[in-house]
Amino acid sequence: MSKLPLFSEKSKLYEMIADNPKLLQLLPRFGIQLGFGDRSVAEVCQQDKVSTRLFLAVCSLHFDPETPVRIDTPNDIDLTSLLSYLSASHHAYLDERFPHIEEHLSRIIKAAGPKYGNMLDHFYNEYKREMVKHFKYEEEVVFPYITALRKGEKTDYSIDQFRHNHSNIEDALEDMTNILIKYLPGNILPSERVCIATDIIELSADLSSHSLIEEHILIPFVESLENAKP
Amino acid sequence: MSNRVIICEASEIITNGLHEIIQGMAGFDVVMRLDSPENLSEKLLVSDANILIINPLLLGFNCQSMVSQWVKENPQLVRIALVTVYTDESALKGFDGIIGINDSKLKIINKLNQIAQNTDKNEKPDDVELSKREIDVLVAVAKGLMNKEIADQMNISIHTVISHRKNITRKTGIKSVSGLTVYALLNNLIDENEVYK
Numbered sequence: 001m002s003k004l005p006l007f008s009e010k011s012k013l014y015e016m017i018a019d020n021p022k023l024l025q026l027l028p029r030f031g032i033q034l035g036f037g038d039r040s041v042a043e044v045c046q047q048d049k050v051s052t053r054l055f056l057a058v059c060s061l062h063f064d065p066e067t068p069v070r071i072d073t074p075n076d077i078d079l080t081s082l083l084s085y086l087s088a089s090h091h092a093y094l095d096e097r098f099p100h101i102e103e104h105l106s107r108i109i110k111a112a113g114p115k116y117g118n119m120l121d122h123f124y125n126e127y128k129r130e131m132v133k134h135f136k137y138e139e140e141v142v143f144p145y146i147t148a149l150r151k152g153e154k155t156d157y158s159i160d161q162f163r164h165n166h167s168n169i170e171d172a173l174e175d176m177t178n179i180l181i182k183y184l185p186g187n188i189l190p191s192e193r194v195c196i197a198t199d200i201i202e203l204s205a206d207l208s209s210h211s212l213i214e215e216h217i218l219i220p221f222v223e224s225l226e227n228a229k230p
Numbered sequence: 231m232s233n234r235v236i237i238c239e240a241s242e243i244i245t246n247g248l249h250e251i252i253q254g255m256a257g258f259d260v261v262m263r264l265d266s267p268e269n270l271s272e273k274l275l276v277s278d279a280n281i282l283i284i285n286p287l288l289l290g291f292n293c294q295s296m297v298s299q300w301v302k303e304n305p306q307l308v309r310i311a312l313v314t315v316y317t318d319e320s321a322l323k324g325f326d327g328i329i330g331i332n333d334s335k336l337k338i339i340n341k342l343n344q345i346a347q348n349t350d351k352n353e354k355p356d357d358v359e360l361s362k363r364e365i366d367v368l369v370a371v372a373k374g375l376m377n378k379e380i381a382d383q384m385n386i387s388i389h390t391v392i393s394h395r396k397n398i399t400r401k402t403g404i405k406s407v408s409g410l411t412v413y414a415l416l417n418n419l420i421d422e423n424e425v426y427k
Contacts, residue, residue, distance in 0.1 A: 115415075115422060116415075116416065118422065119411070119412050119415050119416075119422070119425075120412070122408075123408050123409065123411075123412050126408050127408075171405040171406050171409075172406050172408070172409065174403075174405065175403075175404045175405060175406050175408075175409030175412075176409070178402070178403045178404050178409070179404070179409065179412050179413065179416070182403070183412075183413060183416050183417075184416065185416075
């Protein structure tokens with residue numbers, strides 16, 4: 001049985017969001033302005049200069065990771081939209097999600113006392129360092145490579161190296177949830193820990209969509225660019 | 231999840247017959263056939279098998295100690311003795327089940343299904359406490375030692391270290407080294423000064 005597409009370009013953007021509130025967080029990353037009234041997805045995307053098919057592909061990947069939508073011949077606007085979406089996501093993690101988690105964490109660290117506090121602090125910082133490094137690598141190596149590729153410039157890099165570098169950094173978040181929920185003594189700020197664990201679980205889901213987008217959309221895009229220029 | 235079976239038997243006739251019976255069963259896969267128990271521990275790890283069918287004659291006098299070693303290294307492994315000659319029951323103590331050379335096809339299928347089901351239910355709930363050996367490995371990992379160093383220090387093989395680590399992760403739910411360090415500290419298994427210098 002073939003599946004109906006989850007979203008179509010004729011859908012009204014607001015209705016799509018009302019049905020799937022999680023999509024709301026994606027709008028700023030695409031640079032889509034609020035106040036779009038009753039316009040359709042295609043109309044809003046056109047107005048904000050976003051590739052409609054890329055927007056729909058990313059939205060559906062967030063909901064149905066099993067059946068990624070393929071974009072076979074990416075054009076310029078697909079690539080521009082994708083790169084700016086990925087960069088904006090990195091900023092959203094660094095400037096919004098992490099500070100939120102840190103705020104809760106700092107209170108937990110204080111309440112836990114130096115012994116437990118130090119190690120939580122150490123654990124989180126080690127994780128964050130890895131993430132920052134990962135984002136930085138993409139922004140400073142991978143994205144410039146793609147831009148160069150589009151201009152037809154020659155470079156030594158290939159997206160295959162990125163595939164190998166694309167290490168699994170989700171484990172650390174899962175560990176942190178485990179520690180906060182299962183292993184930290186129960187009397188230390190329970191409600192704060194529920195908040196932070198919820199934040200972390202959300203971040204985890206967000207990051208796993210993020211890496212799916214890189215795997216199923218970004219890498220095939222770049223491969224088709226690499227193959228187009230022998 | 232499908233059951234991954236290793237058959238270890240010297241007679242090709244018997245191995246072929248058993249292989250054919252198992253291959254015809256839903257949810258069972260023969261992943262490896264061996265005619266001797268050489269490097270078996272390692273092969274168990276590599277193949278990720280959960281059922282081992284072995285002729286105890288191949289193990290000779292070491293039977294008991296070998297079986298108890300597999301239990302230690304791989305508590306989830308279901309061990310089935312493939313008995314081709316009369317064997318004293320005491321020699322088959324470490325096994326979860328017995329298949330006899332004269333068993334009918336139906337009997338073998340029923341036994342395998344039953345054994346696979348029973349062990350599935352039993353293993354999980356009471357299997358969450360870390361063993362003494364696992365705690366030793368956990369502490370060494372938390373201190374930042376590599377698998378090779380741990381193996382040397384504890385006088386065990388690298389494969390045993392890896393299988394302890396697999397079990398630690400399965401039991402605690404924690405995968406990363408830094409996560410395990412935090413776990414060890416929280417449970418007072420190591421001192422802060424030993425880790426963050």
